[in-house]
Amino acid sequence: MRLVVARCSVDYAGRLTAHLPLATRLLMVKADGSVLVHSDGGSYKPLNWMSPPCTLLTTPAEGPAAEAGATQTWRVASTKSDDVLVVSVHEVLSDTSVDLGVDPGLVKDGVEAHLQRLLAEQIEHLGSGYALVRREHPTPIGPVDILCRDAVGGSVAVEIKRRGDIDGVEQLTRYLELMNRDPHLAPVAGVFAAQEIKPQARVLATDRGIRCVVLDYEAMRGVDDPTTRLF
Template sequence: MRVVIGECQVDYGGRLTAHLPMARRLILVKADGSVSVHADDRAYKPLNWMSPPCTLTVTAAADTELAATTGDIDSKIREVWMVRGKNGDYLQISLGEVELDYSTELGVDPGLQKDGVEAHLQALLAENPAAFGDGWTTVQREYMTAIGPVDLLCRDELGCYVAVEVKRRGEIDGVEQLTRYLELMNRNPLLGEVRGVFAAQQIKPQARTLASDRGISCVVVDYDALRGLDHAEDRLF
């Protein structure tokens, strides 16, 4: 991971355009190739970012095409980062005065330690993959990727691989997490095309909408039924 704090202006181009004027910000470059720009608020959410796979090219300001053709370059800008995404979109970060530029290796993260209910829910689903559909099988729990483990790797009734992310409460963050896993897994030729399932006891409407937009299926899981504490034949209605 590379951490940079300094003056920068940011321009995004792609499906839309966006501009952040020069200001002091935090820039993170992670081992998975992602680049994100943060202000001193918004908790974890960046002002702008580029998800992997993407490429980062760093050029001295004096050597940029803009300076060469027009001479019109802000004297504060020392170098320009060009981050290009897989769909042709780009993030241009023009850096001025840099206060901190630090790089380190974090290593493989062990992943979030789930609470008792969530961990038990994952184990129950691994033992009962038919909760997702007839003919499903569990390949592996905690299937490791370069950015952390996917809760379950399964095969559906057609034998295709499916990555399953398990949450007690399904929110947008969980969908984003599964999206990142799928981006990496779908680049693995040994797996082929991998689709995603977001499984939880409750799933918020916003998470459902985002999952649908990403091509991810949502499954609401009955925890008590999986534990054998609730039987449909015993219900009055």
């Protein structure tokens, strides 16, 4: 990972246009190719970013950017669309690179880990004919919770959350992008499974072709039998 603190302005063009005027910001370049622009606020959310796959080209500033005082131009271009992120760097205050190595992935809390085990044991909750391949299937950015096959033998990646929100859908989307590059797995479908799925997450998942499944944790662990309910 490369972390650059610099005075810079940022312009984005693609599905929309956006401009960040000159200010001191953190530029984060990750090993997966993503580039994120952060300020000293806004919690974990970047002000702007480019997701992989993309290319980063750094050149000396020219033309209007140089006349405005920029010394470098970072041009980050998506390889799947016409989206472009242009960072005009005026002054570099810090430039550090650190090899973080392979991340072991998120350590699940008790309920989430238990849900993963239960669903692996009761994979039929995803549909008739589904078969488990493995839990914690590795990808370059961390393990996807479950890899399984559907009734016709297609690969299916399952991400499990206790409460499903937009971040979980984005996480599964990144896994699917990488897994679909593997000819031994592709095409890989996605299933977003959770005890509760927020409406915004469901809309985003549906838009991206990801199926949502609501899990009844109590019934799966044998505490509550849904066949005995009056309502």
